[in-house]
Amino acid sequence: MRQGSWIQTMKDRRPNILFIMSDDHAAHAMSCYGSRVNQTPNIDRIAKEGVRFENCFCTNAICAPSRAVILTGKYNHLSGVRTLTEHFDSRQQTFPKLLQQNGYQTAIVGKWHLGHGGNSDPSGFDYWNVLVGQGFYFDPKMVEMGEEKVFPGYASDVITDLSLDWLAQRDKDRPFMLMCHHKAPHRPWQPDELHAHMYEDVDLPEPGTLFDDYATRAEAAREAKMRMEHLNAKDLKVDVPQGMTKEEETSWRYQRYIKDYLRCVASVDDNVGRLLDYLDAEGLTEDTIVIYTSDQGFFLGDHGWFDKRFMYEESLRMPFVVRYPREMEAGGVNRDMLLNLDFAPTFLDYAGVEAPSDMQGASLRPVFAGKTPDDWRTSMYYRYWMHCDNDHNIYSHYGIRTERHKLIYYYGEALGAPGARDLPKAPEWELFDLEADPYELNNVYASPDHQDEVRALTEELAQLQAHFGDEPVHK
Numbered sequence: 393m394r395q396g397s398w399i400q401t402m403k404d405r406r407p408n409i410l411f412i413m414s415d416d417h418a419a420h421a422m423s424c425y426g427s428r429v430n431q432t433p434n435i436d437r438i439a440k441e442g443v444r445f446e447n448c449f450c451t452n453a454i455c456a457p458s459r460a461v462i463l464t465g466k467y468n469h470l471s472g473v474r475t476l477t478e479h480f481d482s483r484q485q486t487f488p489k490l491l492q493q494n495g496y497q498t499a500i501v502g503k504w505h506l507g508h509g510g511n512s513d514p515s516g517f518d519y520w521n522v523l524v525g526q527g528f529y530f531d532p533k534m535v536e537m538g539e540e541k542v543f544p545g546y547a548s549d550v551i552t553d554l555s556l557d558w559l560a561q562r563d564k565d566r567p568f569m570l571m572c573h574h575k576a577p578h579r580p581w582q583p584d585e586l587h588a589h590m591y592e593d594v595d596l597p598e599p600g601t602l603f604d605d606y607a608t609r610a611e612a613a614r615e616a617k618m619r620m621e622h623l624n625a626k627d628l629k630v631d632v633p634q635g636m637t638k639e640e641e642t643s644w645r646y647q648r649y650i651k652d653y654l655r656c657v658a659s660v661d662d663n664v665g666r667l668l669d670y671l672d673a674e675g676l677t678e679d680t681i682v683i684y685t686s687d688q689g690f691f692l693g694d695h696g697w698f699d700k701r702f703m704y705e706e707s708l709r710m711p712f713v714v715r716y717p718r719e720m721e722a723g724g725v726n727r728d729m730l731l732n733l734d735f736a737p738t739f740l741d742y743a744g745v746e747a748p749s750d751m752q753g754a755s756l757r758p759v760f761a762g763k764t765p766d767d768w769r770t771s772m773y774y775r776y777w778m779h780c781d782n783d784h785n786i787y788s789h790y791g792i793r794t795e796r797h798k799l800i801y802y803y804g805e806a807l808g809a810p811g812a813r814d815l816p817k818a819p820e821w822e823l824f825d826l827e828a829d830p831y832e833l834n835n836v837y838a839s840p841d842h843q844d845e846v847r848a849l850t851e852e853l854a855q856l857q858a859h860f861g862d863e864p865v866h867k
């Protein structure tokens with residue numbers, strides 16, 4: 393046998409990557425993150441056999457923009473999806489393309505949410521089968537390699553079934569990268585029959601900030617339309633009982649909302665277990681990096697809200713648990729600051745592919761291995777573009793989070809971004825000391841005691857913005 397052909401037939405020992413991502417699953421709805429409201433034994437298993445990351449943040453807490461950042465390793469002003477209305481241009485460089493070009497088998501099953509047709513279909517995948525738009529919970533319509541089909545069943549089960557089917561037919565001599573991306577637990581939180589009766593006879597604990605009055609905070613917080621009273625008939629699924637006080641109704645709405653949300657989470661967790669079981673049965677556990685995350689966090693009644701979008705902790709924080717027995721200690725907890733920007737260069741690093749210089753994140757491989765570089769980031773830049781969108785009315789803002797502080801600037805303009813409304817608002821600032829005020833109830837921006845921090849953080853925000861090639865709205 394000639395040496396060349398021998399090399400070609402040698403087994404490729406680079407790790408497999410199983411990248412499980414759900415939609416809108418907040419860390420505080422996972423028992424490994426100390427949830428007060430539910431149990432997620434299968435996701436916990438990844439954390440127990442791997443590492444739980446306490447401070448993984450998204451650069452824009454909304455679905456499509458976060459997904460574009462993950463694929464490209466670039467902020468939204470460069471990856472071209474600043475809002476839900478902008479479609480992804482799949483001709484640009486993405487990590488799946490680079491993995492595919494470098495010998496990986498690649499697939500995405502489930503949520504894509506970056507547009508269809510034209511240049512927006514998934515690209516860089518040997519196999520793709522994605523929900524149309526947001527997708528339905530029941531009998532979802534999906535586009536399989538360009539062909540639209542209905543898949544009978546419950547979305548979380550269907551997406552896992554199709555993921556397992558693809559794994560079963562793969563070439564076992566080459567590594568794979570599979571994105572199993574769930575629709576759940578996205579609004580309108582429709583559980584399957586198996587989980588429909590969970591929590592039926594209990595009242596779940598309310599978050600301490602359910603009745604937040606937004607005193608001290610920017611107008612943006614008061615004007616946001618994602619309080620319990622903004623849950624609609626489709627969200628609630630039953631009529632609101634008559635005769636309750638306003639406060640009682642808020643509590644009632646919270647119970648309706650959180651229970652359906654957690655029922656959807658329970659199905660995702662079961663399906664994570666099915667994938668882990670498959671890896672065990674196939675002897676792939678040691679050689680496969682398993683990640684469970686969500687495209688951003690979510691408000692679970694926190695500050696009186698559902699949804700995300702704000703730079704506040706509950707939506708900024710992505711759950712992020714990773715298992716890779718070959719390079720990671722079991723049961724670790726890590727507090728380094730990670731970003732969704734880092735995922736693409738991380739996957740490329742494991743594949744032995746050099747990250748292109750225009751990717752803006754850093755490989756997490758040393759962090760996963762417990763060898764975080766000394767010069768690792770201690771602050772992050774965030775930007776939400778979809779100013780005063782029709783449904784939620786969140787004001788556009790950008791800001792900086794350090795280990796201790798968060799400075800937010802509500803610049804309050806649409807700037808022509810599709811999906812943003814041209815309703816200019818007076819600019820406002822917020823500053824939080826996360827150590828003294830972890831729930832961000834006390835905006836100290838105007839406090840004389842905090843002007844040193846205001847100055848330093850404003851300067852650092854400008855530096856980050858320049859570093860990432862973004863521009864201040866007001867100079």
Ligand code: CA
Pocket residue numbers: 415416454455687688
């Ligand atoms: Ca989402």
